[in-house]
Amino acid sequence: MASGSIGIHSSHIMFHRAQRDYDRLQESYKQWTTKREKTKQDILKQINTINESNLDPKKSTKLLSKLNAQLSTFEAEEAEIADAELLASSPHARPCHRPAYRKLAFENALKQSEEKKNLAEDVYNAAMLAKQSASGGGEPASSEPAEPAEEAEAEEAAPLSPETTTASNTGNGSKPMSRIKKLDAFLTRLESGKGMTKTFAPDRQSPSYGRWSLRAGTFEPGRAKPAP
Secondary structure (H helix, E strand, C coil), X not given: CCHHHHHHHHHHHHHHHHHHHHHHHHHHHHHHHHHHHHHHHHHHHHHHHHHHCCCCHHHHHHHHHHHHHHHHHHHHHHHCXXXXXXXXXXXXXXXXHCHHHHHHHHHHHXXXXXXXXXHHHHHHHHHHHHHHHHHCCCCCCCCCCXXXXXXXXXXXXXXXXXHHXXXXXXXXXXXXXXXXXXXXXXXXXXXXXXXXCHHHCCCCCCCCCCEECCCCCCEECCCCCCCC
């Protein structure tokens, strides 16, 4: 296969994955905001239900006091303005666990992911132009997602090599490629829970531990559990 074809194939994989990651991040943000709004509506619904019911005044006052406190806390969280410098310098600090900081973290991550997607598209288009120039013309470049068969093949393709990058980006690819790598590393840290509030990290399975032997105080990793 010609080097130009490898450049197009690899850059298309990179663009497809950047688009996929951006869409997933958008969906996560949408789910988070929807959950927050549902929490608020549930509190308001409970308050209205108590006000319309014929509960004992003492009991209803106690319930309303509790719900109004929850609503006040929620509204205070919504009104808070996050400190961008604090989030950047100390993402694991206690204040950064609050919803305002998580919202800002989502917004920052979306901006970074969108920039990565746009840069990946530029690299892919540059590779297409390089191929057209080498072959003396052809169909215009297209950044549409690959067909299902191409996507399946793309998942198993090797990463784009430095030589291929240079050959496929008409002299302008090194800068966007370098930027993409930095953004990719940034987003990887977000997904791993580093550089982000602890609550942002995706749910991970709890670690599996070894087993205790019958001898008290002796720990043997991986040993089968004794029969009862």
